[in-house]
Amino acid sequence: MKKLNPVTVLLVMIMLFMVSALLLKQSNQDLKNLTAQLNNVKVISKQYSILKKSWDNKKQTLESLDKIIKSSGIKNLSKEVKNKKITIDIPDSSLKQISKFSNKILNGNFIILKFKITKNSLYIEMGY
Amino acid sequence: MRIFELPLNSTKEVLNVLPNMFEDFIDIEDQSFYVKKLEDNKYLSFAYNDSKIVEAIKRSNLNLSQVQNIYFAQIEFLNLKEEISNSFRVDNINLAFIDDILIQIPSKLQMNKDSSNFNIQNLELSKDNIYINASSKYLDSKSAYKLSAILLLLSLFTFGKYISNQQFISQIPNKIDNLKQNSKMLATSLQTNAVIKKLEKISSKQKEIREVLNYILLYKGNSKSVISSIEYVNNVVNLEYDNVSATKIKTYLEKKYQLKKIIQKGNKVIVGIKV
Numbered sequence: 001m002k003k004l005n006p007v008t009v010l011l012v013m014i015m016l017f018m019v020s021a022l023l024l025k026q027s028n029q030d031l032k033n034l035t036a037q038l039n040n041v042k043v044i045s046k047q048y049s050i051l052k053k054s055w056d057n058k059k060q061t062l063e064s065l066d067k068i069i070k071s072s073g074i075k076n077l078s079k080e081v082k083n084k085k086i087t088i089d090i091p092d093s094s095l096k097q098i099s100k101f102s103n104k105i106l107n108g109n110f111i112i113l114k115f116k117i118t119k120n121s122l123y124i125e126m127g128y
Numbered sequence: 129m130r131i132f133e134l135p136l137n138s139t140k141e142v143l144n145v146l147p148n149m150f151e152d153f154i155d156i157e158d159q160s161f162y163v164k165k166l167e168d169n170k171y172l173s174f175a176y177n178d179s180k181i182v183e184a185i186k187r188s189n190l191n192l193s194q195v196q197n198i199y200f201a202q203i204e205f206l207n208l209k210e211e212i213s214n215s216f217r218v219d220n221i222n223l224a225f226i227d228d229i230l231i232q233i234p235s236k237l238q239m240n241k242d243s244s245n246f247n248i249q250n251l252e253l254s255k256d257n258i259y260i261n262a263s264s265k266y267l268d269s270k271s272a273y274k275l276s277a278i279l280l281l282l283s284l285f286t287f288g289k290y291i292s293n294q295q296f297i298s299q300i301p302n303k304i305d306n307l308k309q310n311s312k313m314l315a316t317s318l319q320t321n322a323v324i325k326k327l328e329k330i331s332s333k334q335k336e337i338r339e340v341l342n343y344i345l346l347y348k349g350n351s352k353s354v355i356s357s358i359e360y361v362n363n364v365v366n367l368e369y370d371n372v373s374a375t376k377i378k379t380y381l382e383k384k385y386q387l388k389k390i391i392q393k394g395n396k397v398i399v400g401i402k403v
């Protein structure tokens with residue numbers, strides 16, 4: 001049997017180590033890139049979810065609005081949902097009720113397109 | 129080769145002092161040493177030069193990798209001294225023991241007729257041998273194997289880390305897909321980014337409207353001052369004040385916003401603020 005030359009063994013080990021080191025370097029780079037991508041997707045998905053929930057949620061918008069209308073106790077209030085628009089019209093009410101109602105609308109995540117508030121009337125157009 | 133009588137117990141101790149024992153006779157630089165215990169305190173020792181042995185092997189047209197071990201003729205034939213005559217031939221090399229020391233007799237010298245040819249194949253080799261590392265004079269075999277072992281361990285460690293990395297890498301696309309599904313993101317990042325941009329614009333605009341209204345309502349004029357109407361249309365907030373000073377309200381509003389218009393009609397002041 002041929003005797004293994006120790007220097008040959010050493011050279012093979014050096015090559016093996018170099019190959020493994022190169023592979024590890026490449027995989028570290030890949031891992032770094034993919035982790036950055038994952039973190040980026042995490043940030044974007046969170047941002048997307050929050051924005052969608054706040055400003056692009058028809059169901060929640062209508063539910064919240066109905067709750068406000070119900071709790072306001074204003075009788076001559078008309079609501080119309082048409083062409084991606086919600087129109088609220090209160091032609092005549094007390095200043096207190098108008099003020100309370102408008103405050104609740106402004107404190108909620110409603111997309112206000114147009115409004116006019118006077119001492120005894122309110123007209124709002126909202127999007128969703 | 130020398131035979132020493134030394135008050136030392138082990139060959140290892142003798143090896144440590146051998147260079148000093150030889151330096152009076154030969155240049156010990158590049159010399160390796162071997163010692164065999166003959167009897168208590170009596171040692172047979174050799175000084176040899178690796179490169180010279182390698183050259184001799186090469187001159188014999190042998191490949192060094194075929195050479196398993198190298199033996200000292202002195203040791204190998206010493207035990208056979210009684211069986212073979214004092215002088216003998218091995219492959220046409222004339223050898224003889226003189227004072228127990230094996231020497232090569234020049235071929236031109238007349239050999240004893242009784243000198244026998246010794247078939248080297250019949251020789252049973254002892255355990256006394258040396259290994260010649262011809263590959264590098266800077267690195268001995270032991271160090272080469274140690275370094276190889278360290279490199280092998282490092283390679284195994286790096287391979288292990290590589291495999292672990294690959295496992296993480298293979299999981300990431302699934303994690304990304306799960307995130308996208310859970311947050312109901314759109315198929316492409318371009319579409320998602322467009323939606324985010326649109327919604328951010330809406331959010332920013334809505335916050336701005338509320339900030340303007342908040343700032344307007346924070347104004348405190350005199351006791352009779354009231355806002356009779358607030359209107360938001362086409363990105364402009366129109367205000368109708370009763371009983372306010374146009375100058376004061378203008379100064380207040382202009383601290384934060386650019387006014388589109390300010391008109392005074394009697395005790396009414398009409399203001400337009402660009403949002």
